[in-house]
Amino acid sequence: MAQYTPMIQQYLKIKSSHRDAFLFFRLGDFYEMFFEDATRASQLLEITLTSREGGTSERIPMCGVPHHSAANYIKQLVESGHKVAICEQVEDPKSAKGVVKREVIQIITPGTVMDQNLLKETENNFIAAVSCKDEQYSIVLNDLSTGELKGYLYKGDTSMLMSELQAMHAREAIMSSELYDHIAETLRLRYQIVSSIQDKSEVPDPFRRLVQKNEKELMKEACGRLFHYLLHTQKRALEHLQPLSMQHLNEYMKLDSFSRRNLELVETNRSKGKKGSLLWLLDRTVTGMGSRRLKQWIEQPLLVPDLIQQRLDVVEELIQEFFVREELRDKLKQVYDLERLAGKVSFGNITARDLIQLKQTLGSVPGIKQALLQLSNPYSRGLAEQMDSHEELYNYLESSLHDDPPLSLKEGGLIKDGYHKELDTYRDASVNGKAWIASLEQKERSETGIKSLKIGYNRIFGYFIEVTRSNLSLIPEGRYERKQTLANAERFVTPDLKEKERLILEAEEKMVSLEYELFLQVREHVKSYIQSLQLLAKQLSEIDVLQAFAAVSEEQRYVKPLISSTNSVSISNGRHPVVEKVMDAQEYVPNDIYLNDDRSMLLITGPNMAGKSTYMRQLALTAVMLQIGCFVPADHAELPLFDQIFTRIGAADDLVGGQSTFMVEMLETRYALSKATSQSLILLDEIGRGTSTYDGMALAQSIVEFIHDHIGAKTLFSTHYHELTVLEKQLRSLKNVYVSAVEEQGRLVFLHKVIDGQADKSFGIHVAQLAELPSAVIERAKSILEDFESDDRSQKKAQIEPDTQLSLFMEENNTEKLSKKKQEKSEVEEFLRTMNLLEMTPLDAMTTLFNLQKKVK
Numbered sequence: 001m002a003q004y005t006p007m008i009q010q011y012l013k014i015k016s017s018h019r020d021a022f023l024f025f026r027l028g029d030f031y032e033m034f035f036e037d038a039t040r041a042s043q044l045l046e047i048t049l050t051s052r053e054g055g056t057s058e059r060i061p062m063c064g065v066p067h068h069s070a071a072n073y074i075k076q077l078v079e080s081g082h083k084v085a086i087c088e089q090v091e092d093p094k095s096a097k098g099v100v101k102r103e104v105i106q107i108i109t110p111g112t113v114m115d116q117n118l119l120k121e122t123e124n125n126f127i128a129a130v131s132c133k134d135e136q137y138s139i140v141l142n143d144l145s146t147g148e149l150k151g152y153l154y155k156g157d158t159s160m161l162m163s164e165l166q167a168m169h170a171r172e173a174i175m176s177s178e179l180y181d182h183i184a185e186t187l188r189l190r191y192q193i194v195s196s197i198q199d200k201s202e203v204p205d206p207f208r209r210l211v212q213k214n215e216k217e218l219m220k221e222a223c224g225r226l227f228h229y230l231l232h233t234q235k236r237a238l239e240h241l242q243p244l245s246m247q248h249l250n251e252y253m254k255l256d257s258f259s260r261r262n263l264e265l266v267e268t269n270r271s272k273g274k275k276g277s278l279l280w281l282l283d284r285t286v287t288g289m290g291s292r293r294l295k296q297w298i299e300q301p302l303l304v305p306d307l308i309q310q311r312l313d314v315v316e317e318l319i320q321e322f323f324v325r326e327e328l329r330d331k332l333k334q335v336y337d338l339e340r341l342a343g344k345v346s347f348g349n350i351t352a353r354d355l356i357q358l359k360q361t362l363g364s365v366p367g368i369k370q371a372l373l374q375l376s377n378p379y380s381r382g383l384a385e386q387m388d389s390h391e392e393l394y395n396y397l398e399s400s401l402h403d404d405p406p407l408s409l410k411e412g413g414l415i416k417d418g419y420h421k422e423l424d425t426y427r428d429a430s431v432n433g434k435a436w437i438a439s440l441e442q443k444e445r446s447e448t449g450i451k452s453l454k455i456g457y458n459r460i461f462g463y464f465i466e467v468t469r470s471n472l473s474l475i476p477e478g479r480y481e482r483k484q485t486l487a488n489a490e491r492f493v494t495p496d497l498k499e500k501e502r503l504i505l506e507a508e509e510k511m512v513s514l515e516y517e518l519f520l521q522v523r524e525h526v527k528s529y530i531q532s533l534q535l536l537a538k539q540l541s542e543i544d545v546l547q548a549f550a551a552v553s554e555e556q557r558y559v560k561p562l563i564s565s566t567n568s569v570s571i572s573n574g575r576h577p578v579v580e581k582v583m584d585a586q587e588y589v590p591n592d593i594y595l596n597d598d599r600s601m602l603l604i605t606g607p608n609m610a611g612k613s614t615y616m617r618q619l620a621l622t623a624v625m626l627q628i629g630c631f632v633p634a635d636h637a638e639l640p641l642f643d644q645i646f647t648r649i650g651a652a653d654d655l656v657g658g659q660s661t662f663m664v665e666m667l668e669t670r671y672a673l674s675k676a677t678s679q680s681l682i683l684l685d686e687i688g689r690g691t692s693t694y695d696g697m698a699l700a701q702s703i704v705e706f707i708h709d710h711i712g713a714k715t716l717f718s719t720h721y722h723e724l725t726v727l728e729k730q731l732r733s734l735k736n737v738y739v740s741a742v743e744e745q746g747r748l749v750f751l752h753k754v755i756d757g758q759a760d761k762s763f764g765i766h767v768a769q770l771a772e773l774p775s776a777v778i779e780r781a782k783s784i785l786e787d788f789e790s791d792d793r794s795q796k797k798a799q800i801e802p803d804t805q806l807s808l809f810m811e812e813n814n815t816e817k818l819s820k821k822k823q824e825k826s827e828v829e830e831f832l833r834t835m836n837l838l839e840m841t842p843l844d845a846m847t848t849l850f851n852l853q854k855k856v857k
């Protein structure tokens with residue numbers, strides 16, 4: 001260490017406590033990185049790697065970014081899952097003795113970004129902290145930009161924990177070093193979640209107010225971890241953090257990570273994008289806050305009937321009252337991101353422009369209240385009555401801040417005239433001084449008779465009187481003092497001009513620093529409103545989501561659903577909201593779904609592509625829509641409130657996790673079987689197809705029986721194993737339905753209509769034809785199928801299972817082939833035994849061998 005220069009020593013010392021972050025080390029106008037940080041950053045950011053002397057024989061690798069454009073580079077690093085520690089000079093270099101003092105002022109990590117450039121308007125940015133004991137987990141989820149804190153308690157194992165973290169969209173997870181050793185690598189590789197260690201878990205003093213005294217110890221631990229981490233990275237008080245809100249299982253529908261993914265609630269499985277998801281369909285919100293709230297609602301449907309009913313009633317009235325809705329939408333358009341503005345106030349990075357946005361937002365609240373008061377429904381009226389438009393704060397901001405302030409806080413132009421006496425005096429001095437100077441030009445022109453005389457200003461020489469060379473002789477002796485000579489003019493000053501200049505500059509300097517001081521006071525004043533602004537933000541975002549529900553429901557012809565008190569589902573002409581939206585509405589074939597205690601399970605058969613999964617998803621999405629308080633796609637709908645939805649739909653390979661499709665399927669099923677209750681909804685799509693036919697069929701049947709006999713959950717079960725349809729006779733509450741299709745002139749026509757009973761034909765080859773497999777393959781498959789069907793044994797089998805898919809036939813035929821092969825093998829053996837080798841030519845032997853091999857093959 002000693003051989004390095006003092007500055008590099010300082011760097012190394014600071015770096016030693018920030019090993020997991022890129023250290024942006026401020027050197028003049030640049031942030032520099034050294035050693036390994038420099039080599040890695042130069043590759044990641046594609047910037048030039050240089051080097052500098054550092055006191056040793058070898059030069060030190062170095063790369064840097066200009067401080068004014070650092071934000072973009074930080075963004076790139078953080079978005080790719082890295083952390084950046086910002087190390088600033090914390091003393092004036094002019095007064096520093098030796099190396100200027102430097103300190104890390106903030107660590108920017110994927111889960112703690114506060115910069116607008118790094119945040120997506122319509123998405124929360126979550127950081128989670130975790131604690132665990134035995135099989136219990138506590139997770140606290142925080143969005144630092146909005147201050148929300150949500151707590152969850154779970155029972156499960158680490159793989160469950162990891163998929164929950166993913167389902168919560170956590171970008172970063174904070175945990176003990178012990179847990180870190182177990183899961184950090186998997187979290188990073190499989191879920192792209194950055195992990196950080198924080199072993200301190202006691203809730204620090206300033207944060208005590210956020211966690212209730214009688215909260216569970218494990219929960220307090222997770223909160224403590226989070227708060228210590230936030231203090232360590234942000235290094236400031238975070239007054240906008242909201243009290244911990246525990247998420248109780250009995251208030252929300254539980255949707256595990258598999259189901260959220262399978263139902264494509266907020267993103268599609270394939271592209272991982274919003275488009276094509278339920279969120280995409282419903283997102284008619286006008287504000288970023290509303291869009292984020294909607295996403296939270298979709299991921300946490302309610303279980304409390306009154307709350308759901310309240311939302312449904314508002315939506316109903318907003319559909320009827322078109323003009324009120326339009327007025328609300330209009331006013332909401334003037335609402336800025338109040339939630340994040342409140343966060344910025346506390347964080348200390350709010351600008352005058354942000355405060356103007358805050359003012360404009362407050363300005364639109366009275367209009368929103370007024371619109372809401374036009375509705376008769378008690379919930380929206382109550383909301384309007386509780387809504388505080390913060391008149392006092394509005395007036396305060398109105399009287400203090402300019403409407404169009406500059407971005408910079410240190411150049412003046414922030415505070416309005418009349419707000420502060422002293423500031424007004426300086427302004428007057430500056431304005432009067434400038435007016436005096438303007439009149440001086442006139443006066444000097446007329447007294448000297450020099451028409452081209454002018455008064456100018458530059459930063460170095462200040463104010464001056466400029467006379468062209470040809471007019472110099474007209475200046476009376478001793479009138480001006482010479483200041484600067486130009487090629488064809490001379491510049492002069494007078495004692496009065498100098499004095500005025502001093503007054504103006506002094507006033508301007510004082511003005512700028514006083515304005516900054518006043519701005520800080522304004523900012524401080526706004527801080528006292530953080531909590532009530534957060535409440536207002538919540539109310540506004542809620543209204544925004546409800547008006548969005550009304551807009552989509554009206555456009556898509558949804559109906560107000562009823563909450564069933566008899567635990568039955570009755571949906572007539574139901575539709576899958578997203579499939580319907582992306583296809584021509586006329587083409588969509590609506591379907592009914594009826595379920596009750598005597599008909600709690602439907603076994604769905606039908607050809608591939610007929611619409612089995614669509615039908616199943618349709619029910620789940622309708623349930624989610626009802627439980628978030630939105631109208632639903634049907635002509636009539638009545639559903640119970642489902643406590644949980646479990647799904648096993650589609651292939652969701654977890655290749656990174658090293659699990660096969662079949663294993664994932666079994667894990668998801670195990671999860672459903674162990675957690676479901678009679679109030680749950682279970683959707684199982686072709687369970688067992690990932691293994692051999694009999695194996696799969698046996699599993700499928702035992703799963704159906706288990707759900708029927710031991711759980712009693714409403715269940716939709718689609719299968720290609722037509723053999724299972726006999727279960728209708730054995731299981732009281734199981735009913736067969738099928739999705740119809742007809743064959744017309746050798747081609748398959750899907751009717752997409754779900755009918756009671758069972759399908760009577762297998763259409764696998766037709767689907768392959770639709771998929772435009774080579775015609776040779778199709779023809780061959782048809783002829784194989786014919787062979788199978790004409791085969792005796794196959795016929796016999798077909799009596800029991802007339803409708804099996806091609807795959808099933810293949811399996812069956814394998815058994816037959818096997819015995820055929822045995823027979824052939826014995827023929828070959830016999831031939832080999834009796835063959836007279838001595839009488840054969842080499843060519844004969846070769847031909848015989850060829851024929852034998854052909855036979856065996």
Ligand SMILES: Nc1ncnc2c1ncn2[C@@H]1O[C@H](COP(=O)(O)OP(=O)(O)OP(=O)(O)O)[C@@H](O)[C@H]1O
Nearest residue numbers: 587588589590607608609610611612613614615752
């Ligand atoms: N009710 C409907 N009305 C119109 N089109 C539909 C309907 N249901 C499904 N479809 C269309 O059929 C396609 C296939 O549907 P789906 O994936 O549900 O079939 P499936 O029977 O589950 O197929 P597989 O057995 O191959 O998984 C959908 O993408 C959609 O375009």
